[in-house]
Amino acid sequence: MVLNEEKGIARRHVAENIISLRLKLDPKVIAQYLPAPFEMNREGELTIMLADYYGHDEDMVEQAEAAANFVYPYYTTMQEGLISIPCKFEGKPGNYLAKIWQDRDWAVQRGPMLGYNTELAEVHINRFPGRLRKLYAPHVGSKIKGVVRQNGDNLISGWIELTEKVLYPEDEYMVCYGRRQIEDMLDPDGEKLIDDILIEYHDSEIKGDVFKGHGHLRLGGFMKDWEYEIIDAYYFEIGFSTSGWRVLKDLKQK
Numbered sequence: 001m002v003l004n005e006e007k008g009i010a011r012r013h014v015a016e017n018i019i020s021l022r023l024k025l026d027p028k029v030i031a032q033y034l035p036a037p038f039e040m041n042r043e044g045e046l047t048i049m050l051a052d053y054y055g056h057d058e059d060m061v062e063q064a065e066a067a068a069n070f071v072y073p074y075y076t077t078m079q080e081g082l083i084s085i086p087c088k089f090e091g092k093p094g095n096y097l098a099k100i101w102q103d104r105d106w107a108v109q110r111g112p113m114l115g116y117n118t119e120l121a122e123v124h125i126n127r128f129p130g131r132l133r134k135l136y137a138p139h140v141g142s143k144i145k146g147v148v149r150q151n152g153d154n155l156i157s158g159w160i161e162l163t164e165k166v167l168y169p170e171d172e173y174m175v176c177y178g179r180r181q182i183e184d185m186l187d188p189d190g191e192k193l194i195d196d197i198l199i200e201y202h203d204s205e206i207k208g209d210v211f212k213g214h215g216h217l218r219l220g221g222f223m224k225d226w227e228y229e230i231i232d233a234y235y236f237e238i239g240f241s242t243s244g245w246r247v248l249k250d251l252k253q254k
Contacts, residue, residue, distance in 0.1 A: 033098040050146030078104040079123040081148035094175030115178020121150035208237030
């Protein structure tokens with residue numbers, strides 16, 4: 001089963017620039033944010049990411065062109081910070097997105113329907129505009145910064161100094177799981193109306209430049225007391241097309 005746009009014709013094309021900081025952390029802390037039936041893949045590892053996102057739907061662009069109108073940028077761009085936990089679902093490696101902060105309300109609103117725990121926040125990450133990319137493209141020596149701020153608190157503040165061009169080592173990065181739970185508004189403490197495992201279905205994927213570097217990170221909010229070590233830090237560019245989200249397992253079916 002694939003959850004897709006009306007009539008199944010619309011695909012969403014996405015491009016992202018991402019700061020990725022892989023941390024070594026007490027497995028007991030990580031376990032608090034990894035629900036069943038997921039299992040840890042690399043025990044004691046957790047990744048903090050900051051991303052600059054651009055995406056558009058095929059039908060959105062076609063309708064705008066037909067009306068001789070433009071696509072409103074608000075609905076095509078956002079910036080986000082997230083907590084990603086390497087995990088396994090039924091033996092298959094991937095990542096559980098435990099928490100996502102986004103700076104667009106449309107993105108936050110769709111999160112729960114995709115199994116993501118999303119919240120609205122201020123998010124900023126250095127951008128590299130397309131027309132000036134020849135002058136400002138990331139390169140060895142670049143310093144790229146990002147911050148997630150909510151209610152006056154800097155939840156995530158980090159940056160990376162790029163030191164070398166490499167290949168990103170995690171093949172399963174593009175596999176992202178969500179657990180969707182929809183409660184009965186008349187009985188919030190009762191059985192969930194929907195309880196299932198979702199995966200974003202990618203029709204195609206593109207990997208751009210990847211850099212390794214020296215990472216720096218400061219955490220606040222519920223993460224301020226975490227004791228962690230930065231294992232490695234990357235900055236990379238990716239792109240993919242998706243036609244929807246696939247239900248991997250309905251947990252209400254015994």
